[in-house]
Amino acid sequence: MPADEYDVIVIGAGPVGENVADRAHATGLSAVVVESELVGGDCSYWACIPSKALLRPVSALADARRVAGAAQAVDGGLNAEAVLARRTSFVSDWQDDGQAAWLDSVAVDLVRGHGRLDGPRRVVVETPDGSSRTLTARHAVAVCTGSRAALPDLPGIVEARPWTSREATSSKEVPRRLAVVGGGAVGVEMATVWQALGAEVTVLVRGDRLLPRMEPFAGELVAGALTEAGASVRTGISVESLERPSPDRPVTLTLSDGGRLEADEVLFATGRAPRTDDIGLETVGCEPGNWLTVDDSCRVKGVHGGWLYAVGDANGRALLTHQGKYQARIAGSAIGARAAGVPLLETDRWGAHAATADHDAVPQVVFTDPEATSVGLTAAEAEDRGLRVRVVDQDMGEVAGAALYADGYRGRARMVVDLDREVIVGLTFVGPGVSELLHSASIAVAGEVPMDRLWHAVPSFPSVSEVWLRLLEGYRG
Structure with missing residues (x-):
C-alpha cells in the first residue's frame, strides 16, 4: 500500500478522533490521524480534564466542611497556587508527547498539520514546515474536528x-x-x-x-x-x-x-460552534461552517458513496466528550464492518452500529457544588414527545446515606417514568457526590429496565444510592 494511502483518515486527534482510529484499526484497517494542535484535543487541555482538576479541590474542601469533626480541622481556604499547579500537571503543561506516544502504541499514524478535504476520500495536509501532504482513504474519512466557543457579535x-x-x-x-x-x-x-x-x-x-x-x-x-x-x-x-x-x-x-x-x-x-468552516467540505458537496447531519452510524447524509463520517461535536448531536467517544466506538465499528462487506443494522435501536443513546440516554454531570447530573429526558421533554409520564421527586437529605455523607445534606432527585412502557426515561440528581449515581441511572434508562425488575435491585445501606429505593417507593405508592 502506498505510504500516504490508508483505509481510514481521521481529521482531528481529540478523544473522539483517537477512538475512531483505534476502533477502526481494531477491525483490521489501517488508520492515520491528522491534528493541527495538540493530540488529545480540547478535552485534554482546555475543557474536561483541566476544569475537573480545578473543581476537585473545591468539592473536597466543601465536603470536609460539611462533616462535624472534619470541619474543625479546616482552618483556611484553598491555596490557589497549588490548585493551579495541580491543574497544569494534569494537562502535562500543555505538551502532548504522552498522547502522541499512545497513538503510536496502537499502530495509528499521526500527521501534524491542518487537514482539508480535497474531493472524495482525499485529505491535503498543510504541515508545520510549510509543505503539503496528500492522504488518500480507501474506505472512509472521519471528521472529528470538535467545536469552539461561540462569541456573540457585540460592540467592543x-x-x-x-x-x-x-x-x-x-x-x-x-x-x-x-x-x-x-x-x-x-x-x-x-x-x-x-x-x-x-x-x-x-x-x-x-x-x-x-x-x-x-x-x-x-x-x-x-x-x-x-x-x-x-x-x-x-x-x-x-x-x-x-x-x-x-x-x-x-x-x-x-x-x-x-x-x-x-x-x-x-x-x-x-454556546459552541462547529469547527467545520475550513476543512474543505465544499469540495464534497457539504456546507462549510455547519453541523454535519449524520445517520445513527455517524455517516454524513447526502455524500455520494457513503465514505464521509462526522463524529463527536462536529455533528452537533450531543456536545459531550463521553458521548463523542461513544459515537466513535459506533462509527469505528461501522466503518470496519462496511469495509469487510458485513451488513449493518443501522436503524435498529440499541444495535451495535446505532448511536441510539444520543436520542434517549445522554448522561451529563455538572461538577459544581452541589453536583448536578442527569440522563435521558426531563419531565418537560418527555411530555413534548407525547409520552404519558409520572414524575417522582425525592428530597435527598431524607436518605440516611446522604445524611451521613454530609451534615445538613441538601439535594433533590427526580425520576420520570413512561407509564405506557413502565420504564424510566429520565433521571436527575442534584447534591454533593451524586456524579457517582449517574451510571446506574444511565443503565436503567439505556437498558429500559422494567420498573418491576428495578424493585429487585437492592441499594446498599446506608449509602447515598438508597435514594433509588425512595424513588421506587414513591412510584409504587
Whole structure:
C-alpha cells in the first residue's frame, strides 16, 4: 500500500478522533490521524480534564466542611497556587508527547498539520514546515474536528479580549473580579472554581435560570450555592456592549437593564460552534461552517458513496466528550464492518452500529457544588414527545446515606417514568457526590429496565444510592 494511502483518515486527534482510529484499526484497517494542535484535543487541555482538576479541590474542601469533626480541622481556604499547579500537571503543561506516544502504541499514524478535504476520500495536509501532504482513504474519512466557543457579535467584544472556556481553564492567575456571561455547564463550573479561588464573581444569565437544559430545580440549587459562596447571580440580564481601553485595564460591560459592570476579566460561556468552516467540505458537496447531519452510524447524509463520517461535536448531536467517544466506538465499528462487506443494522435501536443513546440516554454531570447530573429526558421533554409520564421527586437529605455523607445534606432527585412502557426515561440528581449515581441511572434508562425488575435491585445501606429505593417507593405508592 502506498505510504500516504490508508483505509481510514481521521481529521482531528481529540478523544473522539483517537477512538475512531483505534476502533477502526481494531477491525483490521489501517488508520492515520491528522491534528493541527495538540493530540488529545480540547478535552485534554482546555475543557474536561483541566476544569475537573480545578473543581476537585473545591468539592473536597466543601465536603470536609460539611462533616462535624472534619470541619474543625479546616482552618483556611484553598491555596490557589497549588490548585493551579495541580491543574497544569494534569494537562502535562500543555505538551502532548504522552498522547502522541499512545497513538503510536496502537499502530495509528499521526500527521501534524491542518487537514482539508480535497474531493472524495482525499485529505491535503498543510504541515508545520510549510509543505503539503496528500492522504488518500480507501474506505472512509472521519471528521472529528470538535467545536469552539461561540462569541456573540457585540460592540467592543474584540477589544475586550474576553475569556472563553480555553482561557478560563488555563489561566495562571486568579482575576480579582470575573464576570461570567452564560448559565450553562461551562459558566457555572467556572464561576464555582474562580469564586473558590478568591475572585469576585458575577454571573449574568439572559434567561430566568441556570442550567436551562436540566430540570428547573438543578439550576435553583446551584444558583443558591453560588450565592451562598459569595457570587452574584443575575438572571434576565444580557450584555449590550463592552469597553476595554487597553489590555491591562478592566473591561466595562453595558447591561440590558441600563446598568454597567466592571470586571478584570469577562468569560463568555454562551454556546459552541462547529469547527467545520475550513476543512474543505465544499469540495464534497457539504456546507462549510455547519453541523454535519449524520445517520445513527455517524455517516454524513447526502455524500455520494457513503465514505464521509462526522463524529463527536462536529455533528452537533450531543456536545459531550463521553458521548463523542461513544459515537466513535459506533462509527469505528461501522466503518470496519462496511469495509469487510458485513451488513449493518443501522436503524435498529440499541444495535451495535446505532448511536441510539444520543436520542434517549445522554448522561451529563455538572461538577459544581452541589453536583448536578442527569440522563435521558426531563419531565418537560418527555411530555413534548407525547409520552404519558409520572414524575417522582425525592428530597435527598431524607436518605440516611446522604445524611451521613454530609451534615445538613441538601439535594433533590427526580425520576420520570413512561407509564405506557413502565420504564424510566429520565433521571436527575442534584447534591454533593451524586456524579457517582449517574451510571446506574444511565443503565436503567439505556437498558429500559422494567420498573418491576428495578424493585429487585437492592441499594446498599446506608449509602447515598438508597435514594433509588425512595424513588421506587414513591412510584409504587
